[in-house]
Amino acid sequence: MRMALVGLLLVGCGTSSGLEVHTYPGGPGQPISVGIASVDNSMTIEDPDGSRQHTVQVEVSNVSDVVLTVTQISIRTEGSSAFQVYPTVQKLNEMIDPGKDHLFEVNVRGRFVRQFRPEESKTVDLLIIVSLSNGDSYSYTFEGPVRTTP
Numbered sequence: 612m613r614m615a616l617v618g619l620l621l622v623g624c625g626t627s628s629g630l631e632v633h634t635y636p637g638g639p640g641q642p643i644s645v646g647i648a649s650v651d652n653s654m655t656i657e658d659p660d661g662s663r664q665h666t667v668q669v670e671v672s673n674v675s676d677v678v679l680t681v682t683q684i685s686i687r688t689e690g691s692s693a694f695q696v697y698p699t700v701q702k703l704n705e706m707i708d709p710g711k712d713h714l715f716e717v718n719v720r721g722r723f724v725r726q727f728r729p730e731e732s733k734t735v736d737l738l739i740i741v742s743l744s745n746g747d748s749y750s751y752t753f754e755g756p757v758r759t760t761p
Contacts, residue, residue: 634740637749642675643707645741645751648714662697662722669715671741673707680744681705686719689736693728694757696721696737733757 637645648668657663667686673679687698696719707713727733734754742748 633746634748634750637741637751641749642673642677642679642747643741643743643749644672644674645739645749646670646672647739647753647755650755658720658722660722662720665696665719665721667717667719667737669717669739669741670712671707671715672712673709676709678709679707681707681713681715681741682744683740683742683748684715684717685740685742686717687738689738689752692735692757693723693725693731693733694721694735695724696735727757 635641637643646669648670650668651666652663669684669686671681671684681703683700683702685698685700686696688695699717699719701715701717703715705713705715721735733756735757737753737755738750739753740748740750
């Protein structure tokens with residue numbers, strides 16, 4: 612059975628990973644907002660462990676009144692879904708002017724660690740943490756469907 616991650620929708624805010632110096636739940640009142648613009652799983656070559664590459668376009672919006680610099684984006688799976696992604700960290704140095712957005716492409720590898728149980732939702736929860744040059748990080752949780760591909 613071949614499965615693929617198809618898309619993600621914002622469903623709420625995450626919690627601190629404990630890895631960043633100051634990690635705050637993302638949401639209203641924070642200097643950035645984060646969304647997933649798209650997920651591309653056209654790289655269909657499967658690794659021996661059954662994983663495939665997915666390119667996640669993470670959109671970071673600077674909603675503050677100062678220039679912000681994104682230094683890192685990390686993505687990992689939240690929970691114990693049948694579909695999991697390997698924890699990924701991408702180092703960056705991208706300034707975003709006030710009121711502007713920037714799309715970041717982050718490659719993750721995902722695979723099935725087991726089959727979905729009959730009562731289980733065919734989704735995956737991803738935790739995305741965006742770190743800024745001031746030492747603050749903001750965490751966001753996204754839920755996306757996982758589907759069977761031909």
